[in-house]
Amino acid sequence: MSLSSAAYLVFLAAAMLIYYLCPGKWRWCILLATSGCYYVISSKAAALYLAATIAITWASALFLQYQHHRPAPDKAAKKRQNTRCRLILAVALGINFATLFIFKYLDPTLESLGASPLGLLLPLGISFYIFQTSGYLIDVYRAKVTAERNILKYALFASYFPQIIQGPIGRWQELAPQLFAPNRFDADKVRAGIQLMIWGMLKKVFIADTLHAAVSDVYANYTEYSGIAVFLGAALYCIQLYADFSGGTDIVRGVSRLFGVELAENFQRPYLSRSLDEFWRRWHTSLGEWMKDYLFYPLALSKWLPRLAKKLRPHVSPCVAKLIVPCISTTAVFLAVGIWQGPGAANIAYGLWNGLLMSGAMLCAPMFDRLNKKLHLGGTPLNVIRIVRTCLIVIIGRYFSNSDTLSAAFGMLARTFTLADGAMIPLTADVLVKAGIGCVLLLIVSLLCERGIDLRAKVNSSPTAVQFALLFASVALLVVFVYLNGDYTAIAYVYENV
Amino acid sequence: MDELLDILSECCPDIDFEVENTLIDDGILSSIDLVTIVGELNDAYDISISVDDLTSENFNSAESILDLVLRLRDE
């Protein structure tokens, strides 16, 4: 069921009605039933794979929990217990990521090796629910979270329908209390949810879907476009991806709010970042947090990596020596992010681009400081330079993340840097008006939010006529361009098949 | 304490560790900063800070970091 369809709205309305009519104790069951229906409608047979992952991770978590709480008479027994826990965790995570590998990477790998693919279809949201359940397992292992005994409750956590397709990746500690609570009907939350859904849908339709055709053509036929046009295409892709993904996240968060469940924010105006490091704290935050807690810290604080770093110490200067572990960990994390994006060398290159640049930034930080001091750069001008620089780095990264092949990405780069001749991107009046107005609005809203202005509160306290006008305009736009436009087919959300 | 402050300032010269006490909660220390500091602390005091120790209670201020270090050294 597409998020842009009238059928989805009817589905939501029905679910809400049943949810709030149901006695509080059993409300979470309605959410589970809704999630189950949604997944089966959208993905049919693939629901079995989700069920399998749920069963395996639930059981493994309980097993871990049991092992943790067994009294250990002595240190040796404790050690055996720890080893056993590590083994269970390793096996469960292994199965999880093997599942992800099989569905997401096996066929492309087979193809690149010259073998014929198995024709496996990607189960909906597999990248997200594998990560979410894995995080849960690790939290149970770390005794941060008590394993859930009720498999149905756990199933709700793993399959919660608003976030299953494209995140945000949630944590048990934040989600569970909200999911299982008898959330009473809260008009404020429902209102906030609807408003967020409208905003997200407008972003997606008027910016992302409008730019999609032109951007795809640039990437598919870059040899026909001029170097500048290729760069512009990548820049427009950044805008399209942001509108699509953040719009999708807004819709998802809005939907969840309708049921009183607050999901984490995924985007905090990422293109206003002053460094690549900051960018990754503002872009797809839930993935960044997941990587930080479950990959970066364990790697950086592991036994073997610092030991490796110690070996390299004598060969480098002291300030570099400090940074060996962070650099390697960062590069590893972004390699993982690149791989997570999808199969193919281009995605790996994307990951390395980010990881190596961030490592480089770390190593060169003192040098940049000295440079800034020499040029008397500070305050706002410096920030503007940093923001522009970060945007350029991100745009170049997108040459890789949206190309089919690595050679295509390099081809595009070559054209841009040699300022090759070619066609300009044909932007029709329709596209310019829709996307242009959309982007201007988005920019204004972003700048206001960056300053900490609570726009929603301001809107909610403005005169009735203003609120009505805004509501009427946005609902009319959505009804006309999304829900009832028979000739309009919603372009698939970029991350739906991740 | 002074030794600790030296180590901390060498890792992150822009932060005033004597004053700040919401290093984690306000995001003053990034994850990379944290990891760099942990590496140095592990080396300097011959301790082993684990992932579970990376909490705001332990790292929000120089004092709490010192407490952590002393605690781990005694184990």
Add this chain to the structure above:
Amino acid sequence: MTSKKWLVMFISTLSLVLLLYGGFNIAVDPFGVFGDPILDWYSYNETLNPRAAKIAYIDANRDEYDSFVLGSSSAASYDPAKLNKYTGGRWYNLFVYGCDAADYLAYTKYLLASGEVKQILLNLGLNEANYYDTPSESIADREHYLVTGDNPLTYSLDHAYASLSYSFEKLSSRATDTELPQVFDVFNPDTGCYDKRVRDIEPIGDMEYYLSRHSGDFPEVGSGNTLPHASDCASAVAEIVRLCEESGVELTVVFSPAYISQWNASTVEAISSFKRQIGEITDFWDFSLTPLSYDSRYFYDDTHFRNGLGDMVLARIWGGDIWLPDGFGSLVSADTLDGFLDGLSDVRQLEEGEYAITVPILLYDAAVPEAHRKALTDAEYNVVSAADLIAYVERGTSLPERAVCLLSSASDCYIYPDGSEASDETEAILRADGVALTVLRGDPGYRNTLVKGLPQTLRRLGSILVDADASAQQIVQIVRSAFV
């Protein structure tokens, strides 16, 4: 504003938007399914989707009609006015472009169930054996619920909440609408036929001239088609025949005239088999391959014959006083079926001279000088009158060789500027025997060619405006050069 109030406002706003959306579509009614209350522009609605709008129109005016033409766009040139005259019925041409035999059956059932049906003219062509029961692809070719039995409420909701683009296009077309038909309003709602007023007065000239003006309309077509749905079509026709017999409807089955490239596209075996299957079910009139199938001038394009040819078909069936070439159409019944199928391809192409002639026309501002008339007769040209021209075209009365027509504003015609076409051509209206024909001053692009059976060729004849004071030799020279 409290959130509770806001939620109420949200529901109200959503309802308001939906109401306005549906209301707008209902008011503009691009498909004609809501009675087109404001614009009443069925010519547009029928062009957009004749399946919906024509049935809606019939439904609203059912009692006005008791006889119907069924067919695809090939049947567009059967004029209900002529049918009314020949048969005394009240005819409507229910052709729909892209139709097939499954549709004809459905329409027959609908017509029988909805009111009186005295006669049906069922038009078949080779295309009815190529397609059968093609599904509709979008709302723009969706069948009306009265024909399919769909739920009227869902049908109405689908149309009320169709894309607004359809309504906007109707409004913007309305802004550029003129009296004459354009691409978006090609129908004549009262009769159901295409409004061919523009095409019917175009200059026709000789074959070369006509083809050069319409080269895209007569493309190369392949060959070897085997008419895959011939038996499907035959089953549907059998059912129509049965229903008509049951209800006492007079059914006339006609194979419409085909242009030679369309005929050659299918194998003779396939065509023969198809017609045999039909012949075993019912008698039929066959006009597929006639002497005129070789002449593109009798066709608007390779799949649609001109109104003039349609008139000839009707005259052949019901006995009208207009020119028909020999061997034009035959009634095939059970006993003549075999003989007919044997001689299926034996149709001779006519010589140009048998049905077309070149005639220069000289227009005089005053009376025609006797000296000019005598000089032309001495030079062995034959002077004919406007009535002779009309008789040639309409009834095939022969004209002599080297015929010339001299027209005078004093006696034969009115010459006046034409307001509807802003140019410095002057038009003359001739009145001869109560028939008006339009004569244009000098179109140098073509030679005056009159073609039998196509009265429209009379309407746009080029002529040469001559001075009554010119010398006789000059006149003879003008006529001589017109024959070159």
